Amino acid sequence: MKISARNQIAGTVLSVTKGATTSHVKLKLTGGETITASITNEAVDELGLKEGMKATAIVKASDVMIGVG
Amino acid sequence: MKISARNQIAGTVLSVTKGATTSHVKLKLTGGETITASITNEAVDELGLKEGMKATAIVKASDVMIGVG
């Protein structure tokens, strides 16, 4: 499926930390940065997310802020 | 100011496209990826955003989705 979100950045799963309903998934981006996603445990299970897997960080443009200085 | 958003990624402004009220700002991240932010024209003016400027892409973890395959 091709999606409208402007930001789709390739990476590798560094870690998956499951909470009661919400998981934190850290990806290492190809460029070396780390990005953290907060998604449902259900999604983690459905996607079978595990350390070392190839994955894409997806962010809508309207959810990105800019900082300077 | 130190902020709670988990994702703060350094980059350089590639382009600023102003609409009637909303601007699209593209950053080249240090790792080479491009990220697009949709912010208000007011914010662009206040931050004085211009091509070539150092800037940080800021995204809350709860706004990041994960894709696989």
Added chain:
Amino acid sequence: MKISARNQIAGTVLSVTKGATTSHVKLKLTGGETITASITNEAVDELGLKEGMKATAIVKASDVMIGVG
């Protein structure tokens, strides 16, 4: 690509209204409801969105509120 967003609802494009940088896309869901998305003009062009096309409305669970009464 399989994505973590919990809400992926099939529909058909009813209309695409382009602004200076932001477009409003209305989908008729299979169940008959209408859903409105605010996405970038760039995304509309890249996805080639036109009236009558099959498309999916995608929403992260953390972006859904509940109302009662």
Added chain:
Amino acid sequence: MKISARNQIAGTVLSVTKGATTSHVKLKLTGGETITASITNEAVDELGLKEGMKATAIVKASDVMIGVG
């Protein structure tokens, strides 16, 4: 209260899963689709959300993405 969010879709509560601070609420929409919301436990208690209750899924247009193919 009348609100600006473009998407307000009627449904019935299918399930409420409480975590430590965050709950996942699934609604069956009138059209038959299921939608998942991630809201605070506090909100679940305040709205008295229970299986079988009539409820509305509320989503801002800027939080809806579009997928094709």
Added chain:
Amino acid sequence: MKISARNQIAGTVLSVTKGATTSHVKLKLTGGETITASITNEAVDELGLKEGMKATAIVKASDVMIGVG
């Protein structure tokens, strides 16, 4: 309608600035602060938003970040 969003803050409309598809609405909160909302022109028209009107700023808890220093 009672909604799950944790943040519902009373105020008065200071200004409405319409773009091609998106409007910026500024509210003066009872406490004196100003808050800016980016909503669709359609919503502005439907709610009949005008300077001086009583209105409520509504924000989901998952969309609020915290800054210190």
Added chain:
Amino acid sequence: MKISARNQIAGTVLSVTKGATTSHVKLKLTGGETITASITNEAVDELGLKEGMKATAIVKASDVMIGVG
């Protein structure tokens, strides 16, 4: 760091409620209103958030809805 988010409102931490991965932080705004943020436990620890601390509630304009009546 100066950021693009239009809404940056000063307040004081009222309470911090930690879940398994997600915390709810309530601030009392200078104007007397209370605002709730849902952020990661990691962010709470990194910012050292405690009751009584000065802190700022940060919200992107595109995450603010308006209600009337």
